[in-house]
Amino acid sequence: MKKLNQLLILGTTLLLSAAALTGCSGSSAMGATIPQTTSGEPAAPQTDAGIIASETTGSNNRLNEILERGYIEIATEPYFAPNEFIDPTKSGEEAYTGSDVELAKYIGEALGVEVRLKPMDFTSVLGSITTGKYDLAISSLAYTPARAETMNLSKGYYFGDEDPQTAYGILVRKEDVDSIKSFDDLADKVVVAQNGSLQEQFVQEQIPAYKKYNRVSSTNDGFLMVETGKGDVMVAALRMARLYLESNPDSNLVIVPNLYFKVDPETQGTRIGIPKGEDALTDRINEIIDEVVEKDLYNQWYDEYTEYAKSLGIIE
Numbered sequence: 001m002k003k004l005n006q007l008l009i010l011g012t013t014l015l016l017s018a019a020a021l022t023g024c025s026g027s028s029a030m031g032a033t034i035p036q037t038t039s040g041e042p043a044a045p046q047t048d049a050g051i052i053a054s055e056t057t058g059s060n061n062r063l064n065e066i067l068e069r070g071y072i073e074i075a076t077e078p079y080f081a082p083n084e085f086i087d088p089t090k091s092g093e094e095a096y097t098g099s100d101v102e103l104a105k106y107i108g109e110a111l112g113v114e115v116r117l118k119p120m121d122f123t124s125v126l127g128s129i130t131t132g133k134y135d136l137a138i139s140s141l142a143y144t145p146a147r148a149e150t151m152n153l154s155k156g157y158y159f160g161d162e163d164p165q166t167a168y169g170i171l172v173r174k175e176d177v178d179s180i181k182s183f184d185d186l187a188d189k190v191v192v193a194q195n196g197s198l199q200e201q202f203v204q205e206q207i208p209a210y211k212k213y214n215r216v217s218s219t220n221d222g223f224l225m226v227e228t229g230k231g232d233v234m235v236a237a238l239r240m241a242r243l244y245l246e247s248n249p250d251s252n253l254v255i256v257p258n259l260y261f262k263v264d265p266e267t268q269g270t271r272i273g274i275p276k277g278e279d280a281l282t283d284r285i286n287e288i289i290d291e292v293v294e295k296d297l298y299n300q301w302y303d304e305y306t307e308y309a310k311s312l313g314i315i316e
Contacts, residue, residue, distance in 0.1 A: 063281040066135055071114040073134040074104050075273075077122040079218050080240075081314045082305035083140045083270075088312065093117070097308070099301035100138045103157065103292065107136070110288045121217040126151075126196045129273040136285070137273030142198035144267070152282045156269015157289045158298050162239060164268050168202060168261040171226060171234040171241050171253045180233075180256050183207045190214060192222045192231035199235040202261040207235075220244070227253055235261075247316045 066072050076096075078084045084098040096117050108115035118134055128134045130150045143153055160167075172180060172189075179185060187209040193199040195215035203213060214231055216222040223244050225231040234241075234253075241255055272289070274282050292298050309315045 061280045062135060062275065062278045063284055066111065066113060066281070069113075071116050072108060072111060072136065073116045073118055074107075075118045075120060075125045075128040075134045075137045076100060076104075076139040077125050077218065078117075078119045079220065080140050081243075081309040082302060084138075085305075085309060085314060097305065099158075099298060099305045100140065102301040102305075103298060104136075104138050106292060106297065107138075107285065107288055110291075111284070122197070123195045123217055126273070129275055132275040135275070135281070139273075141271045141273050142267070143269070143271055144198050144201050146201065147196075147273070151276050152274040152278060154272035154274065154282060155286045155289045155293075156271060157292055158270040158302065159268060160239065164263040164265060166260050167238055168199065168263065169236070169238050169241070169259055170256050171223065171236055172232060172256055173226065173229075173252050174254050175252075176232065177254050177256055180259070182259065184209075186210050186233055189232035190230075191233045191235065192216055192225050193235040194219055194222060199237070199261075203235055206261050223251075223253065227251060243315045247314075 076084050078086050078096055078098070080098075082098055084096070084100040086095050087097045088095075090097075096119065101117070104115050104117065118128065120128070122139065125137050125139045126147070129137045137151075141147070141153070143156075147153065170180075176189075183206060186207055188211050190212045191203055191207060191210040192214045193203050193216070195217060200215065203210075210233075214225065216225060219236060219240055222231070222234045222236065223241075226234045238255060245251055245253065245255070272285055274285060306315070
């Protein structure tokens with residue numbers, strides 16, 4: 001439980017750090033302004049600011065608005081290492097880091113605008129895009145049909161090396177693992193998943209029955225809920241589950257073997273959320289993603305920040 005306590009302490013530190021930027025009682029998040037260039041980074045393409053703006057004057061689309069105001073506001077949940085996380089050795093805007101943050105910087109450079117990160121919980125990330133409050137959500141978003149109905153979703157920019165058909169499963173306490181052979185065995189269990197996630201869709205569509213369903217705002221909250229007996233089953237991306245277990249070797253949790261959720265292969269890839277109907281912005285973001293994928297940049301960032309998060313003890 002020592003590791004669990006350390007995680008709780010770290011989580012508290014992260015929440016306090018975020019609170020300093022986001023305020024309280026539902027007040028809107030203050031922006032973390034991200035510098036447009038970093039030493040050693042691959043050069044971004046020619047910027048759009050001034051070029052597209054002059055070509056689209058009067059079109060009243062969000063892309064034009066971003067270029068005219070000179071900054072882009074990006075919502076993210078910074079508690080999902082190595083994609084997005086808070087570096088406890090830094091403060092202020094420099095504390096937000098990860099492979100998704102590098103992608104945000106690259107987009108800012110490509111557009112020729114300043115990046116303003118808006119840290120918040122995952123549910124608020126989704127809401128900020130469906131309401132049009134912010135320009136983009138870069139927060140390890142997976143494709144879901146329901147999500148695609150309420151926002152535009154970019155092309156996939158990260159696919160990992162896992163077989164998607166074995167990428168999602170469940171964690172339970174060790175004493176329960178032998179009693180679970182299929183999702184039919186969860187009828188008397190309290191099931192937990194992150195609110196608004198692809199995993200929540202799995203709960204709704206692929207688990208026939210359960211005693212109760214609890215939504216949580218972050219993956220780590222779900223792991224801790226099952227660890228402490230407030231839930232019985234955590235539905236999770238198994239990559240993140242393995243990272244959690246590696247970081248918490250004394251954990252009483254275990255992945256149920258050979259039990260996976262079915263995934264539509266056409267929906268694979270981590271996406272960027274964009275306000276519904278903003279097709280010009282979506283097209284431009286997709287062009288930038290094409291460059292990132294062609295240059296294999298995101299995989300490089302992901303590997304770099306996996307090692308960095310390990311060096312900080314955030315993951316092992």
